Amino acid sequence: MDFFLGIWDAIDKALIRENRYEFYLSGIGNTLLISLFAVILGFLIGAFVAVVKQLCAGRRGIGWIAKICDLYVFVIRGTPVLVQLLLINAVLFNYRGANAIVAAVMCFGINSGAYVAEIVRAGIESIDKGQTEAGRSLGLGAGQTMWLIVLPQAIKNILPALGNEFIVLVKETSIAGYIAVTDITKAAQYVGSKTYDLITPLLIAAAFYLILVFILTKLQKLLERRLGKSDRR
Amino acid sequence: MIDVKDLKKSFGDLNVLNGINEHIYKGEKVVIIGPSGSGKSTFLRCLNLMEKPTSGSICVEGEYITDRKANVNLIRRKMGMVFQHFNLFPHLTIKKNITLAPVKLGLMTKEEADAEAMRLLERVGLADKADAYPPQLSGGQKQRIAIVRALAMKPDVMLFDEPTSALDPEMVGEVLDLMKQLADDGMTMVVVTHEMGFAREVASRVMFMSDGQIVEQGPPDEFFANPKNPRLKDFLSKVL
Numbered sequence: 001m002d003f004f005l006g007i008w009d010a011i012d013k014a015l016i017r018e019n020r021y022e023f024y025l026s027g028i029g030n031t032l033l034i035s036l037f038a039v040i041l042g043f044l045i046g047a048f049v050a051v052v053k054q055l056c057a058g059r060r061g062i063g064w065i066a067k068i069c070d071l072y073v074f075v076i077r078g079t080p081v082l083v084q085l086l087l088i089n090a091v092l093f094n095y096r097g098a099n100a101i102v103a104a105v106m107c108f109g110i111n112s113g114a115y116v117a118e119i120v121r122a123g124i125e126s127i128d129k130g131q132t133e134a135g136r137s138l139g140l141g142a143g144q145t146m147w148l149i150v151l152p153q154a155i156k157n158i159l160p161a162l163g164n165e166f167i168v169l170v171k172e173t174s175i176a177g178y179i180a181v182t183d184i185t186k187a188a189q190y191v192g193s194k195t196y197d198l199i200t201p202l203l204i205a206a207a208f209y210l211i212l213v214f215i216l217t218k219l220q221k222l223l224e225r226r227l228g229k230s231d232r233r
Numbered sequence: 234m235i236d237v238k239d240l241k242k243s244f245g246d247l248n249v250l251n252g253i254n255e256h257i258y259k260g261e262k263v264v265i266i267g268p269s270g271s272g273k274s275t276f277l278r279c280l281n282l283m284e285k286p287t288s289g290s291i292c293v294e295g296e297y298i299t300d301r302k303a304n305v306n307l308i309r310r311k312m313g314m315v316f317q318h319f320n321l322f323p324h325l326t327i328k329k330n331i332t333l334a335p336v337k338l339g340l341m342t343k344e345e346a347d348a349e350a351m352r353l354l355e356r357v358g359l360a361d362k363a364d365a366y367p368p369q370l371s372g373g374q375k376q377r378i379a380i381v382r383a384l385a386m387k388p389d390v391m392l393f394d395e396p397t398s399a400l401d402p403e404m405v406g407e408v409l410d411l412m413k414q415l416a417d418d419g420m421t422m423v424v425v426t427h428e429m430g431f432a433r434e435v436a437s438r439v440m441f442m443s444d445g446q447i448v449e450q451g452p453p454d455e456f457f458a459n460p461k462n463p464r465l466k467d468f469l470s471k472v473l
Contacts, residue, residue, distance in 0.1 A: 138382070140333075149322055153324050
């Protein structure tokens with residue numbers, strides 16, 4: 001009995017007393033905000049980079065554009081996300097005094113973009129060359145063929161990998177505290193420092209990430225089923 | 234209609250086409266036969282620039298398509314192509330497969346394209362499959378849809394790249410029948426195939442390719458009855 005009372009007391013102290021749940025709520029808000037916009041930005045950048053690279057590679061005159069895409073992926077994948085975060089924040093702060101959430105969204109978006117680009121590239125390459133040939137033989141341009149024929153099929157194939165990347169991204173945002181963004185992790189640390197009990201708030205934060213990832217997984221499964229419609233025989 | 238001059242194509246060190254000079258007239262049904270690796274598919278694919286020729290020129294209806302400034306996409310609209318592996322778009326319904334290009338290229342409104350698609354599907358007896366997806370179809374049905382998809386662009390010439398080679402034997406007939414109908418309608422056709430029966434029956438001219446060259450050609454009766462080239466004799470003795 002004492003044991004359960006102890007747990008209740010810890011939760012009470014970490015969550016309820018002095019309206020501490022408000023910290024978590026604002027932290028959750030920031031984590032969701034950063035995750036959402038970073039996922040969108042990451043997907044847009046990644047898809048754009050992969051498509052541009054595919055269309056430009058090996059072509060006379062515009063081949064260098066593909067090289068730039070390669071460089072982007074190389075640099076982003078080759079450096080730690082925390083360094084990127086601090087760097088982007090420093091640059092933005094120096095020149096504009098922009099707020100840290102914008103810096104976090106940009107950092108995680110640009111970071112995720114490099115990984116998404118590789119995933120999308122693999123997806124594009126998984127589509128039979130005959131699909132492109134068929135599209136082009138009908139008079140569709142290279143861009144139209146990519147957009148109308150190759151990409152829809154590629155996205156379907158890479159949905160599991162994309163879902164994985166987004167889940168990683170959501171959890172990666174937990175380092176946003178380094179640039180003074182109060183995300184859920186930072187909020188938990190803050191509460192812990194007030195109550196001299198760090199474990200309970202961190203467990204609460206962990207539970208929140210778990211729920212968020214659970215929802216994302218469900219969404220991914222739903223999307224996979226929707227897009228798998230044409231596979232039914 | 235299609236004028237080919239000194240067409241050469243090489244992949245790296247491998248010379249696939251060694252200087253082809255040929256003219257294909259409107260309404261002709263040209264059937265190209267030959268052993269594997271003789272360059273017949275490459276020749277066909279050069280005609281609509283699926284393969285970029287290494288040198289030489291191709292002129293379609295007075296337009297040099299090998300010219301650097303030529304608009305490849307406009308040229309391809311007039312040249313339908315049917316592939317060995319059908320290459321239907323698996324994520325789109327049959328109807329959408331057919332209407333995609335005409336609608337996206339602004340040649341027809343969605344309503345016009347739908348009506349045209351249904352008319353063509355009616356004609357090949359697959360109207361009931363309009364809302365099905367390609368994976369639900371048999372090979373023969375897929376290839377007939379692929380032909381319909383090319384026809385929806387109202388092409389002036391149809392290129393067939395071994396259209397029956399990937400089909401189960403019992404499905405070859407339905408595809409060849411459709412191609413015969415097309416031929417009877419006066420469509421200009423260039424067909425790469427191993428179906429000698431089709432060549433004999435439908436072709437206005439049969440070409441034999443070997444080592445990247447057209448070594449013998451003629452009307453089918455003469456071609457099959459009196460082959461002169463030793464390599465052609467050898468080939469025919471194996472396939473007939």
